[in-house]
Amino acid sequence: MAPHTSTPSRGSVAGAAVMSAARPIRDVPLHEAASTPTGVGELDRVLGSGLVAGAVVLLAGEPGVGKSTLLLDVAARWAGGGRRTLYVSAEESAAQVRLRAGRTGALHDQLFLAAETDLGAVLTHIEQLDPELLVLDSVQAVTVSGTDGVAGGVAQVREVTNALVRVAKQRRLPVLLVGHVTKDGTVAGPRLLEHLVDVVLSFEGDRHSGLRLVRATKNRFGPADEVGCFEMTEGGIREVADPSHLFTSARAEPVPGTALTVTQEGRRPLLGELQALVAPSAAQTPRRVTHGLEGGRVSVILAVLERKAKVRLHNKEVYVSTVGGARVVDPAADLAVALAVASAAAEHAFHRPLIALGEVGLSGEVRRVAGVERRIAEAARLGFGLALVPPGSNIGLRGMRAVEVGTVAAAVDLLQLRPPKRRDPEAPRLRLAE
Template sequence: MPAVGSSGRPGVAPAPAARPSSPVRQIAEVSLETATARPTGVSELDRVLGGGLVPGVVVLLAGEPGVGKSTLLLEVAARRARDGATVLYVTGEESAGQVRLRAERTGGLAPHLFLSATGDLEEVAAHVEAVDPELLVVDSVQTVGTATADGTPGGVSQVRTVTTALVALAKQRDLPIVLIGHVTKDGAVAGPRTLEHLVDVVLSFEGERHSPLRLVRGLKNRFGATDEVGCFEMNDAGIAEVTDPSGLFTGGLDHPVAGQALTVAMEGKRPMMAEVQALIAHRSGDTPARRVVSDLDSGRVAKIIAVLQERCRLRLHDKDVFVATVGGMKLREPSADLAVAIAIASAFHNQAVRSGLVAIGEVGLGGEVRRVVALERRLAEAGRLGIDRAIVPPGEVRTPQGLHAASAQDLLGGLQLTGLIAGHPQDL
């Protein structure tokens, strides 16, 4: 009778067991030494990363062209190199001379910073073997190609193959790699959807061309939270960290004007003071009344205008209404509703609200003012900046020393607290 192997087929000997590439250990015995985050030297970026770059991590930094991705990562590379780390910066977007010029302008020349202008994956791997860097920056993943995949660099197959190879290289050498990626017109990361799944961290680098403000948000992070935001400011010397960003989004705190209101928004875990401005103008001729909104949710602003008309009797149907934020701050959360309403009412009456006043709360269709998340943290930020009065939703709330908070049951009561509408349910 023929022998039967473990494969279940007669006469076939069992295949030898494959040698494991890594030993099996109890989880408590695994060393944390190779999983400790190392600071990049840019504290605002470290905030989003969860402390820094973990050995072997692959980070994708995505953003629109011209937003400053290359400038930011060249700054990171230079700071790590100045701290004594060997850094390799690979660019397929620019020539080596162009990167050198930008490094001179931004103060990014460092003795341990190596540069290669190549778009060939095999050359990148050879440079890593020769230089043995402690950090690799690739600008960008869409410009690196390989002969082992079909298509041209930037294509779906090429991007997937290149990213897979770089991830394997990072894990093999415990080498942190930061990839720059492009985004599509609708803001999604360009390339195959698997790109975001292959990497460990996905960061979004946001900013408007007309504004110096830049924000780094965490979209995915296997080693930390995704609710942190890093703030930067573009200037003639490159890019600078903004550790206290509230001042970028407010103006005229000591000299209020009609149509101005302050609120505190949450960017992740970070409270930021923001200023809303409104302007009311008579419409011209028989043209429909216009609603022009910048950096706010136009749907929410339209709802607030409707509530002001129906619940507070403000005649806005025949007026052009313009609403915007200061400094390019984007306010999408409902907590800004009350400040938007106060700014519009202030512009309508051509009457400024008192200085040192902040308004925080969501406005419902019935005119009610609703509570928002992290209210006490928002008030603490307002108090730190010298705000001494606040209009908040009803309910108990702890306030910092020197700040008095008055609650408004509804929008009408909130406007009465500001003095924009007759009636004072409670003194501010």
């Protein structure tokens, strides 16, 4: 009996050529996914140790945040390793980019510059130059001849990205793309753009502050929870390996309304300072103003202070802000926010520098947060010796005294931030002189 052979059904694809033969997974060489450091340590931290051959990386951020400056520095460092690098500017003239490169020290003989807005011209430059790194600024400004739509439109961005991804994979050429963001902070253009590339980086920062953060929101070659820290200066952008000093004020004496915490950006603990101001209000509805913090979360903490810790705020204006332009979304900062507001309301400063960690619940309890040991270790490294932590944290570090507090009211009483007539007579007191 002849063996049964199936024929492909209508609409199926049969006999297509394969790119490579299937093989046991153990036999797949790892060197094909090896990364090469860019020379910018903070960027390498986010990428997962460097750039992988054939990887397409999208760096998105608001206008003026420093995307072009950062990638021009990366291109110059890459060229400094003797590797031919092509920087294509689709938004600025070659003279403008040359001027910035001279100001930031990003000049090198192996760094080639072209100002093009047509994809065909960009591909021609790649063919002629055969670079080892391509930087395109920006992907929304390049167009494809014969494709409908304007530059930055869905059709144009899709065609440009598809073509660059194919070139990157065929030539094993790492590609860095600059992308714009919309008003709500998402990458401009079709959502497909983020799916086509291998790595999506978000470049964040307040243009009125020197602090810049690079976050990975997608990474096929490394962790997607790392953060790189940079500082924008007159001479360009520089990496900050130890950024904690950027988030605190250089003040010798403590003042009312300040509290310190340790936030966790990805897997990186960062010291942060929170400031609060409480002032009388003649308005029927007092103002609640926040900067660098979620307004809704701060409102919840103020309600808990009013209801559970008896801190009178109903007729007071409350202003809460972070230091250094940092944006704090970590719930571990809740307790520090509460103590900063209570300190401002009582006009009473802590007599000893301390760290406050803990998420605040609606019933006034202080909940545990992730990575407490890592946060406390960072505080101890910076010279702090006292920390208020949630119950069950089990911290045992030499030179660090960890005091567990179960509720916001207990923490407020512990630091004596309420008038004596409102304090719980049985509440413990913290001997700050110890």
